[in-house]
Amino acid sequence: MRHSAIVGSILAAAALVRADSALIAVCKQIQQAVSPASEVFWPLSLGYTKDIGHWATTSTQNSACSVEPGTAADVGTVLQILNSTQTPFAVKGGGHTTNPGFSSTPGVQIAMYRFSEVNYDSATQTADIGSGLIWDDVYASLEPLGVNVVGGRVTGVGVAGFSLGGGYSWLTNQYGLTIDNIVGYELVLPNGTVTTVDKSVPDLFFALKGGYNNYGIVTKFTMKTFPQGQVWGGLMTITGDHLDAVSNATTKFSATVTDPKAAILPTYNFLLGAPGVSLIMFYDGPTPPAGIFDDFLAIPHFTKDVETRSFSSLVLASPANATSMTRTVFHTVSLTQITPGIMNAVVNESLFWGPRLSLATATFVSYDVEPFLSSLLTHGSISTSAYPPSRAQGLLPLNIYFAWEADLSDDEFRNAATQSAEQLTKVAISEGQDVGNAPLYGNYAIGSTPLERIFGDSLPRLQAAKQKYDPTNVMGLAGGWKV
Ligand SMILES: Cc1cc2nc3c(=O)[nH]c(=O)nc-3n(C[C@H](O)[C@H](O)[C@H](O)COP(=O)(O)OP(=O)(O)OC[C@H]3O[C@@H](n4cnc5c(N)ncnc54)[C@H](O)[C@@H]3O)c2cc1C
Ligand SMILES: *[C@@H]1O[C@H](CO)[C@@H](O)[C@H](O)[C@H]1NC(C)=O
Ligand SMILES: *[C@@H]1O[C@H](CO)[C@@H](O)[C@H](O)[C@H]1NC(C)=O
Ligand SMILES: *[C@@H]1O[C@H](CO)[C@@H](O)[C@H](O)[C@H]1NC(C)=O
Ligand SMILES: *[C@@H]1O[C@H](CO)[C@@H](O)[C@H](O)[C@H]1NC(C)=O
Ligand SMILES: *[C@@H]1O[C@H](CO)[C@@H](O)[C@H](O)[C@H]1NC(C)=O
Numbered sequence: 001m002r003h004s005a006i007v008g009s010i011l012a013a014a015a016l017v018r019a020d021s022a023l024i025a026v027c028k029q030i031q032q033a034v035s036p037a038s039e040v041f042w043p044l045s046l047g048y049t050k051d052i053g054h055w056a057t058t059s060t061q062n063s064a065c066s067v068e069p070g071t072a073a074d075v076g077t078v079l080q081i082l083n084s085t086q087t088p089f090a091v092k093g094g095g096h097t098t099n100p101g102f103s104s105t106p107g108v109q110i111a112m113y114r115f116s117e118v119n120y121d122s123a124t125q126t127a128d129i130g131s132g133l134i135w136d137d138v139y140a141s142l143e144p145l146g147v148n149v150v151g152g153r154v155t156g157v158g159v160a161g162f163s164l165g166g167g168y169s170w171l172t173n174q175y176g177l178t179i180d181n182i183v184g185y186e187l188v189l190p191n192g193t194v195t196t197v198d199k200s201v202p203d204l205f206f207a208l209k210g211g212y213n214n215y216g217i218v219t220k221f222t223m224k225t226f227p228q229g230q231v232w233g234g235l236m237t238i239t240g241d242h243l244d245a246v247s248n249a250t251t252k253f254s255a256t257v258t259d260p261k262a263a264i265l266p267t268y269n270f271l272l273g274a275p276g277v278s279l280i281m282f283y284d285g286p287t288p289p290a291g292i293f294d295d296f297l298a299i300p301h302f303t304k305d306v307e308t309r310s311f312s313s314l315v316l317a318s319p320a321n322a323t324s325m326t327r328t329v330f331h332t333v334s335l336t337q338i339t340p341g342i343m344n345a346v347v348n349e350s351l352f353w354g355p356r357l358s359l360a361t362a363t364f365v366s367y368d369v370e371p372f373l374s375s376l377l378t379h380g381s382i383s384t385s386a387y388p389p390s391r392a393q394g395l396l397p398l399n400i401y402f403a404w405e406a407d408l409s410d411d412e413f414r415n416a417a418t419q420s421a422e423q424l425t426k427v428a429i430s431e432g433q434d435v436g437n438a439p440l441y442g443n444y445a446i447g448s449t450p451l452e453r454i455f456g457d458s459l460p461r462l463q464a465a466k467q468k469y470d471p472t473n474v475m476g477l478a479g480g481w482k483v
Contacts, residue, residue, distance in 0.1 A: 023064030023107060026087045030067055030108070033077050037070025037114070051111035054095040054104065055156060056328035056403075058410070061101070063090070063109035070114040072219045076192030079217065082108060083190070083474040090478055091213050094134045094158015098330040098401075099447035101479035103161065112160060115219050120145050126183060129221045131160040139312040148228030148311055150181045153265060153280070154318035163221055164212045165443040166387050168397060170282045170314075173260035173372055175226060176379025179209040179387060184222035187215065190474035194219075199384070207465040210387025210458065212442070213480050215469050233282040234306040234317045240275035242299050243268070247343035249295035254338035254371035261285055262292050268346050269366035270354025275347075278319060281306060323364050326403045327410065331417040332444035333424045334395040336433045338371045345427040346398075349420050353402070360412050361405040368399035382458075388439050389456030397441040398424065417446055442481055454481060 031040040041047035042065055051066030069075045082089045088107030097103050115130035118141035127149055129138055135152035138159060142148055150169045152162055167178020175181055184198040185208055197204045207215055238246055250266050261284035268277055281293050286308045297306075305317050335342060346367045354365045374394035382391050400420055402413045428435050442454045455462055462483040476482060 020064060022085075023087065026081065026085045026108060027065035027067075029085070030065075030078055030081050033081060034067075034069065034074040035071060038074040038078075039068050039070070041066045041068070051092070051113075052104065052109050054092075054097070055324045056096075056098050057325055058100050058327045058329075059095065059097055059102065059104055061104040061106055063105055064107060066109040066111055068111050068114050072186060072188050072194040075110075075188040075217050075219060076194055078108075078110065079188060079190060079474060080192040082477060083472070086477065088477050091160075091217050092158075093131055093160025094156065094162070096157045097161055097443075098328045099480075102447070103480070105479065107477075110217070112217075112219070118142065120147060120225065125225050126222050127225050129159055129223055131218045131220060133159045135159060135162070136312070136315060139315060142225065143228070143310055143312055146227060146229070147225040149223040149225055150175050150178045153282075153315065154320040155316050156320055156324070159221065160218060161212070162443065163223075164208065164218065165210065166441055168370065168372070168441075170231075170263050170311075171226070171284065172376055173263060174284065175224075176376065177385075177387075178223075179385050180380030181224040182209065182221055183224060185218050186220035187218050189216045190470040190472070198222075202384075203461070203465045204469060206384055206386055206458075207462055207469075209385035210442070210455065211462050211465070211483065213478055214462065214466055214475055214483050216475065228311055230286040230308055231282065231284055231311050231314055232286060232288050232306075232308050233280065233314050234304075234309065235319060236279045236281065236296065236299075236304045236306055237302045238277040238279060238299055239302050243275060243277065243347050245299045246277045246279065246296070247340070247347060249299065250369060250371060251338060251340050251343055252295060253292075257292055258373065259289065259292060260373060260375075262288065264293075264296070264371060265368060267366050267368045268350045269364060270350050270358070270362070271364055271366075273355075273358060275350055275354060276302070280314075280318060282314065323403055326363055326405060327407065327413070328401070328403045329414050329417045329446060330444050331400045331421045331446040331449075332440050333398045333400070333421050333428070334435050334438040334440055335398055335428055336374070336393055336395065336435060336438075337431075338369060338396065339431060341427060341431050342424070343369070345424055349423060353416055353420060357402060357404065357413065357416060360409040362402060362413070363405060364401070364403040366401045368401065370396050370398060372396055386455060386458040386462055387442065389458040390439060393434070393438070395435075395438055397444055399444045400424075414446060414448070418448070421446075451481060451483065455483065459483065
């Protein structure tokens with residue numbers, strides 16, 4: 001008994017070493033095949049550590065090596081080698097996914113950092129944007145030109161995953177989702193061929209607008225640009241004794257403000273044993289019209305960094321990095337309305353889970369309420385984008401976000417996020433919101449969410465495109481929402 005256990009573990013260790021040496025051979029093959037523009041990094045090197053790193057530690061895995069391709073042709077070469085050796089791999093843009101295995105792997109980690117150019121074309125009013133960038137860098141490049149694109153709201157988030165999944169922006173009330181504003185892609189197909197995808201290739205153009213990494217690796221996005229001047233807003237933090245006032249102001253904002261230049265992002269959180277709110281306010285202009293934010297500004301604050309500033313400065317003022325580098329789960333609920341009942345339920349959920357999860361090493365328990373205008377989905381059409389699978393109703397994504405320290409608590413936190421989403425959905429349904437089967441946003445949804453809840457009626461079209469462009473399932477070697 002004892003002997004066979006020991007023999008068993010020796011055999012297991014040997015298998016592990018064999019697997020590792022096979023992976024190392026694949027890494028070496030890649031190293032020899034790619035051009036000097038690309039580089040392979042080995043464990044413990046700085047490049048490797050950066051390449052496998054993620055915003056959430058639960059999204060990071062140790063890979064055999066990492067690759068930073070420098071040209072689209074090299075991406076094709078790498079894909080061909082990975083497929084011919086049937087090697088598991090991952091593609092990482094900004095590394096902000098909160099689902100384990102979506103952009104990480106024990107095999108070969110591809111990091112897109114070298115696709116880092118932003119090229120604005122004033123004739124077409126579009127910008128070509130490299131898929132290795134984070135939004136911070138995109139805004140910094142476009143700002144001196146007086147233009148902007150529909151991208152991320154807070155610091156550090158990657159362009160690629162955000163744009164391949166949906167994209168809820170400060171500019172969404174005015175121009176729609178990020179997906180609605182992408183006019184072209186440079187895509188390396190699963191067979192290694194580099195191609196461009198625009199509306200003249202309708203099935204793939206549709207599939208890339210929500211289909212993540214199912215169709216190959218995107219190296220460049222071409223996005224519509226819009227004039228951008230100074231904005232107003234920033235971060236205000238509020239202590240737990242004013243939750244009611246924030247909820248009242250949020251409900252009123254959601255019900256009455258129709259100016260598409262105005263947006264808010266109130267996050268109810270439970271941090272260091274106490275409830276509170278981090279509120280980001282945004283107005284697309286140097287001064288907001290009187291009335292829109294008055295109720296929020298009248299609430300006593302703990303900290304306040306709200307002013308007329310550049311768009312970049314507003315994005316950098318967000319606290320997103322402060323809660324990075326810890327174990328994390330995101331989940332989501334889709335709502336049609338932000339009502340007093342919903343706000344009460346959000347407060348109740350944070351007060352219910354905050355103290356309980358603190359016992360299981362929670363560092364952060366939070367709920368982002370996102371009161372977009374109900375017209376947010378009218379800027380695009382279901383015939384041209386896979387997400388959202390229905391535009392009949394203006395769905396507002398609510399983000400549940402828990403962070404913790406102990407790996408032993410992973411299941412507890414994922415279960416809590418799932419239960420909390422169910423509870424909030426129940427409250428919404430009890431109010432008459434028709435959201436029991438509403439599509440969920442793939443960039444917020446927990447990894448165990450059934451595909452149908454994310455892609456809905458788009459799924460058959462996504463699967464047909466998959467059959468056509470990746471019949472041998474090369475991209476199945478990478479994790480993510482797999483159609
Ligand atoms: C702090 C924070 C704030 C956020 N704020 C917002 C917000 O305001 N609005 C919003 O809509 N979402 C928001 N999100 C969610 C965000 O959209 C997702 O986390 C998204 O995955 C980020 O993209 P990424 O490139 O950083 O992710 P990654 O982890 O790099 O990638 C995510 C997925 O995309 C795939 N992928 C990456 N690059 C490529 C490529 N070049 N080709 C093909 N597939 C690729 C990956 O394989 C993976 O499956 C936020 C997330 C965080 C953590
Ligand atoms: C947040 O982290 C990213 C790196 O992931 C960095 O580029 C960005 O500048 C940071 N933001 C702030 C406000 O420090
Ligand atoms: C991927 O590899 C498999 C197995 O070797 C092979 O059958 C298939 O044709 C390859 N796909 C492509 C696109 O090269
Ligand atoms: C919030 O609204 C409720 C219901 O109208 C009211 O009873 C309560 O006093 C308000 N609270 C604050 C702080 O404004
Ligand atoms: C508060 O939340 C808990 C957990 O979801 C739930 O069981 C309870 O019914 C809620 N209470 C109220 C008053 O909504
Ligand atoms: C790769 O796939 C595309 C789309 O299916 C096809 O048009 C192209 O000819 C293929 N390239 C090669 C080299 O087989």
